[in-house]
Amino acid sequence: MKTREEIFNILKQEFPEDVLELLNQPTEPIIVASPGAIHNICFYLRDTEGLQFDSLMVLSGVDDANGEKQTEEDGSVTINGGTLSVYYHLESLSLTQKVTLKVSTPRDNPEVESVESVWKSANWHEREAYDMFGIKFLHHPDLRRILMPYDWDAGYPLRKDYKNPEFYQGMKVPY
Amino acid sequence: MALKTEEMVLNMGPQHPSTHGVLRLEVELDGELVLDVKPHIGYLHRCFEKHAEAMNYNQIVPYTDRMDYLAAMYNSFGYALAVERLLGIQVPERVEYIRVIMGELQRIASHLVAVGTYGVDIGAFTPFLFGFRDRESILTLFEMTCGARMLYNYNWVGGVSHDLHPDFVPMTREFLKYFKGSLVEFNNLLSYNKIFIERTANVGVLPLDTAVNYGVTGPNLRASGLKWDLRKNDPYSVYDRFDFEIPVGSGEKGTTGDCWDRYYVRIREMEESVKIIEQALDQLPDGDVHSAIPKRIKPVVGSIYSRVENPKGELGYFIISDGTVNPYRMKVRGPSFVNLTVMGELCKGHLVADVIAILGSIDIVLGEVDR
16 A cells, blocks of 8 residues: 555656656655646556555546636626636555645637546546536536537536526526 | 438436436437436535525524534534534534434434335335335434424534433433334345335445545445545544444445445445444533523634435535634535436446436435535
8 A cells, every 4th residue: 555645756757748746745746747647647557566456446627716807886796817726536455555646727719528438437527527617627528418408509617706697598587 | 121210319307207306317318328418407506505605604504404404413414513623623422422422323214215205106105105204203303402303403613412311311212222123124125025126126336436536425435335424434422432334335236336225235334323323322521502692603714524324325514614604615525416427327228217216216315516
């Protein structure tokens, strides 16, 4: 069983440019990587002896809301710039070790490489992150909305500056 | 002259009786052979994660009950544990034991619904009534403790809402004694029924590597032959103090990881839960169940992913705190949500009637799939 620091050092050696830093927060240390290489890092984590991360526990999108905030007249907030993030919680069932990865991508054009080819469980989690945050997962085989209706055109609900639409397909939304 | 044939798409649901809720299955058929199954979900989407961002940590507990509404006790258990880990507080021993007892009773209740409705899917109605009769006794125990029969709001952060009723321990012991016999009856009625075995053995075989790659957890993963249970492999609460087995599928009636294995692992897990509750009742310490409840919950900045073994599999809460009284982000990893992804893989090459058998064996609750 390896600690997260050891895993970070191994990754840093293998991907010096794409593994950025280790966020050392007391609850769980997080390895930050670049969004364009995340699938390569994940393949490496899954297939390397001693790492063997064969399971993706959860993949979550997060709105960092660190851009420029504009308050409109009606009190609603619009955020420009900044980043959206994706967190990957991985586990190795055979070696009982865990690791957390994070990638950040610009809010204006959020694109992250899909890890669906590494773990099939990522398929629906990535669809959910796309549905809720609008993060585009490149090379995902079936990137559609999953929980919201397929024709929902009022944006991405879990973004911090989401505004409820007045009407959806002619039906009044606020009740 | 050759008969003209073509592939056809059949929609099962959103209100089909065998889909256990509002789920739509888009089934691609070649005659009676299934080529692919695409589940369409979201009909029960209630924006739990968005709601959670607008509430403080205590107010979220009742919402967690409403995700997997057949295992409400365990959902709030997992949530309370996650927030306690984030806060770094230790709850009294009595609370830990009460949570384990309630959680395992809930596991039995959830599995009873799972195997009972599975019987209905296959065409056996009587076991369903037997299952609901026994579940009723468990709901009575819950009602006696906290007043609710389905959605309890029982596991609070730092404690539980009510201490046990004085009659709870003797009544639970009586129930367990009765239930052991009831399980034998259930086995004779359904598990070893020849028609039931014909319908489920060698159907929907889930190989272990596929299960792991798809993130399948809980009884479905164990049926494929892996001894993996968070109560043993990543122990939380006081589970390390009890002596119990992890049942795994062995292909007793067909192939390892088939529908019958997934069904039978649940039956055997109920036996193990009975063992855990008996030991917990023996060891139950005294104490105040409210002493560790914090007046105000305000975690430090940080994030945590905490998980428990819910009756359906790994239930995880990913919470990001920004140092205020509301969570900044709350993501739920529902076991039903992830287990449902493997549906298409399992159904390929089977007959239409087997789709029902396979869906029932995965045991999903749509309230949790859609959240």
